[in-house]
Amino acid sequence: MMKKQVKMGILGLLLVIPSFLLLFVTVVIPIGVSFKESLTNKEGGFDLSNYKFLFTDKLMRSNIVFSLEVTVISVVIVLIVSYALAAYMRFNNGKIVKWIKNMYMIPIFIPSVIATYGLIQLLGNHGWLSRWVLLLGGGDIPRLIFDMKGIIIAQLWFNIPFTTMLLGSALTGVPDAVIESAKDVGAGKMRLFTRFILPLTYKTLLVAITFVFMGVIGSFTAPFLLGPNAPQMLGVSMEQIFSVFQEKQQASALAFFTFLLCSVMGYFYIRSMVKEEGARS
Amino acid sequence: MLRKKSALTLLTVTTVTAALLAGCGSTNNGDNAANNGAAINGAANGATNAGGNAAPADAAGKPVEFNFYFTGSENVKSLWDAIIPMFEKDHADIKVNEVYIPSGTGAQPTYDRILAAKQAGKGSGGIDLYEDGLSNVTQGQKDDLWDTLDPAKIANLASVDPNTLKDVSNLALPYRSSAVVLAYNSDKVKSPPKTLDELFAWIKANPERFAYNDPSTGGAGSSFVTTTLYDKLPEDAIHSTDASIEKQWDAGFKTLKDLGKYVYGKGIYPKKNQGTLDLLISGEVDMIPAWSDMALEQIGNGQLPETTKISQITPGFNGGPTYLMVPKLSDKKDAVNEFLNFVLSPEAQAVVVTKMHGFPGIQLSNMPQDIQDSFKGVAEGFRTFNIGDLGNEINKRWQSDVAAQ
Numbered sequence: 001m002m003k004k005q006v007k008m009g010i011l012g013l014l015l016v017i018p019s020f021l022l023l024f025v026t027v028v029i030p031i032g033v034s035f036k037e038s039l040t041n042k043e044g045g046f047d048l049s050n051y052k053f054l055f056t057d058k059l060m061r062s063n064i065v066f067s068l069e070v071t072v073i074s075v076v077i078v079l080i081v082s083y084a085l086a087a088y089m090r091f092n093n094g095k096i097v098k099w100i101k102n103m104y105m106i107p108i109f110i111p112s113v114i115a116t117y118g119l120i121q122l123l124g125n126h127g128w129l130s131r132w133v134l135l136l137g138g139g140d141i142p143r144l145i146f147d148m149k150g151i152i153i154a155q156l157w158f159n160i161p162f163t164t165m166l167l168g169s170a171l172t173g174v175p176d177a178v179i180e181s182a183k184d185v186g187a188g189k190m191r192l193f194t195r196f197i198l199p200l201t202y203k204t205l206l207v208a209i210t211f212v213f214m215g216v217i218g219s220f221t222a223p224f225l226l227g228p229n230a231p232q233m234l235g236v237s238m239e240q241i242f243s244v245f246q247e248k249q250q251a252s253a254l255a256f257f258t259f260l261l262c263s264v265m266g267y268f269y270i271r272s273m274v275k276e277e278g279a280r281s
Numbered sequence: 282m283l284r285k286k287s288a289l290t291l292l293t294v295t296t297v298t299a300a301l302l303a304g305c306g307s308t309n310n311g312d313n314a315a316n317n318g319a320a321i322n323g324a325a326n327g328a329t330n331a332g333g334n335a336a337p338a339d340a341a342g343k344p345v346e347f348n349f350y351f352t353g354s355e356n357v358k359s360l361w362d363a364i365i366p367m368f369e370k371d372h373a374d375i376k377v378n379e380v381y382i383p384s385g386t387g388a389q390p391t392y393d394r395i396l397a398a399k400q401a402g403k404g405s406g407g408i409d410l411y412e413d414g415l416s417n418v419t420q421g422q423k424d425d426l427w428d429t430l431d432p433a434k435i436a437n438l439a440s441v442d443p444n445t446l447k448d449v450s451n452l453a454l455p456y457r458s459s460a461v462v463l464a465y466n467s468d469k470v471k472s473p474p475k476t477l478d479e480l481f482a483w484i485k486a487n488p489e490r491f492a493y494n495d496p497s498t499g500g501a502g503s504s505f506v507t508t509t510l511y512d513k514l515p516e517d518a519i520h521s522t523d524a525s526i527e528k529q530w531d532a533g534f535k536t537l538k539d540l541g542k543y544v545y546g547k548g549i550y551p552k553k554n555q556g557t558l559d560l561l562i563s564g565e566v567d568m569i570p571a572w573s574d575m576a577l578e579q580i581g582n583g584q585l586p587e588t589t590k591i592s593q594i595t596p597g598f599n600g601g602p603t604y605l606m607v608p609k610l611s612d613k614k615d616a617v618n619e620f621l622n623f624v625l626s627p628e629a630q631a632v633v634v635t636k637m638h639g640f641p642g643i644q645l646s647n648m649p650q651d652i653q654d655s656f657k658g659v660a661e662g663f664r665t666f667n668i669g670d671l672g673n674e675i676n677k678r679w680q681s682d683v684a685a686q
Contacts, residue, residue, distance in 0.1 A: 058681075058685075059680065059681050059685050062685065120559075124563065124565070125546075125563075125565045126563045126564060126565055127563075143546065146546060146549045146551075224552060225552060228549070229495055229548070229549065229550045229680075229684035229685075230680065230684035230685035231685065240497055240680070244497040244498075244673070244676055245497075245673055245676065245677055246673060
């Protein structure tokens, strides 16, 4: 009996080792290398000067603040829109729902560079949108791209489909019986939502926040092409410091800082997962 | 995403470096030379073994193969893809091995490879011909890497402007040039500015109708910025890499800062050379600095409206030739010289003009009349800036002073 357990244990380890090694080589070692690089100062010694630069340089500070602003706003809007869309598809039937179900995934299959150029064509100063508005008798529309708005619009395009899919599957998991019985005892729509639907999908919501947060804060293509020249998002700034200014150490420090930001989100995600596992067994 | 990407890049760089080091470090002499060549060639996508025989015209009648390393955008590759078959058709005894290294990935390593091979006593490292800009020509002059070009062996050298050759001490072949010019919509702009001051005045008189791209993302914007910074500085400052000049940039940066509210979108600097061309195409601006070859090509294929014209200011924007260099230690010089002679022939130069809209490397008087006409007023007047790493400092200061004002 005992022997079988040992065998199973070894088999389990063997199964885990390949993915662990892959993770180790492609993620853990590069992070270690970056971290070491980020601590290297101009004279070749080790200190925190690169990190000091991140938080004292006026430009870098505004980049960090800007990135966090874009990320938080994007996360909030994506979640609201996706949740509404997913809930609408879950609790309604009809032609419109069918249409949305068939179409909402399309953005996932469009490469981000192409989508970004598409947005430039659509929203640019002489783009389709402004021509339609002109055709319908409107005047000049305000500038939509080359600032924070442009990046956020692109992030909505990239993130809403996947998030809607995640939340949609979570909402499908809410049993009809629960909702009907709650209705039977007289729960209003608001109450139904806050007392039943939200608690039942809260875990997935957390997962969605993590995904959107990481996706937005690490994004490059859209902020590079649609964003302002300054302040920049962290990805754009990192690229500039690394390949244009060729300050490898500063770029590493910025990369490591971004990694830390994502780790914080990852920590909450993993904690909630572990809790769930614990509750099950 | 980017974190992963840069991590991957780092990893790749480490691997490649390790491979190269292994290739260079483990060699003694004799036999290993061939190994070394093979390892290097293997890393640079399957060129043939460079060790072995050196005779120009092989006794057995096998064609002589030489390796030609070049870097650049896609248009450079399609240029060579057109010229090399033309050459090989007439010269059955010579085969040119193209090794294309996309720009931004490995130009510097190619130079370092030639230098390392020389220092290790390994000939030219299997690189028989190399294309690059002025900075590597002068660098190689210091390191004594390039062979002096001999007019007796390359007959067509006579049609190249002797002054251009003298600038590089006959060490490199300026086979084509391009320059940054003003591209403008001739419907809106009747008489384009002739000097930088006139250009500034035009920008201020026509708010939001001018755009230049973020200088760290493309040479056209970079040239506009550099030209502005060096506007009132002594003539020879543009050939100096001395950092003490940085203080004198202040006036230029102030000008650029002031221009901020008059350029497109009151301070929007599109990314990449193409970014500003796109604005000109959509009619959002009327004038931009652009690379002559890009602008001419896009006028030619109809991307830019027919009303687009180009002109140069005096003193001119940045521009200059691209050079071909023969490593001194290459053992296939006769075949290479044959090829260089062909590159300078009017028929090959015509490909440079028609295919990539570059300026020919030979003097215009050697070209057909219609080509001479198309370059009137554009192919001259540009200046060659050679300021080395100061370019990075300019980009940094531009980012903090101008972009983030």
